[in-house]
Amino acid sequence: MPGSCTARSMKWLRDKGYAVANVEKWMPRINIRKDVYGFGDLLVAGVQKNCDHEPCAFAGDVECKFPIIALVQVTSRANMSARIKKILSLPEAIVWLNACGEIWVHGWAIKKIRGIARPTWHLTERKITLGSFQQEVESVEREEKIASQETRTSTASS
Secondary structure (H helix, E strand, C coil): CCCCHHHHHHHHHHHCCCEEEECCEEECCCCEEECECCCECEEEEEEEECCCCCCCCCCCCCCCEEEEEEEEEEEEHHHHHHHHHHHHHCHHHHHHHHCCCEEEEEEEEEECCCCCCCCEEEEEEEEECCCCHHHHHHHHHHHHHHHHHHHHHHHHHC
16 A cells, blocks of 8 residues: 555545545645645545435436535544644635535554454544534544543553
C-alpha cells in the first residue's frame, strides 16, 4: 500500500469507484500545506448505488443512484479528534454541508492482526453531516474530557 496517508486514502477511494483529486496545496515559500476551506485534502465525486434516500428519483427496475461530492480530511488515527474539532470550528464546513457536500475524515493506523505476520494499515472513517454536526461537537468534547481525566489520573499517580 502507498506510503503517505493521503496516497492510501486516494487508493482506497479509487478502489471503491470514486473519482479522486488531491486538492491540498504545497506553499514552498512558507513551507506549509493549505487545505481547501481549511479541511479538504481530497475532493471525491461518485455515485452511491441503491441509495436509501426517499423519495427516490427512479422507480421500478431502474437502479437508484445518489450523487456524492465530498471533501476528505486525511490524517493519522491518533489525530482524528483534533482534526474533527478543527473542522467543527470552521464556518466553511457549515457552508460546504449546506451546499450538499459531505465531509469525511480518514484516520490511518498500523494494526497487528492475529494470524497475519505483518502489521497492516487500517482506515477509520468518520462522516460529518449537517445532521451529525452537533453530535460531533458533543463527541469531541466528551473525548477531550476523558483524555484530560486520564491525564490528571496518571499525573496524580506519578
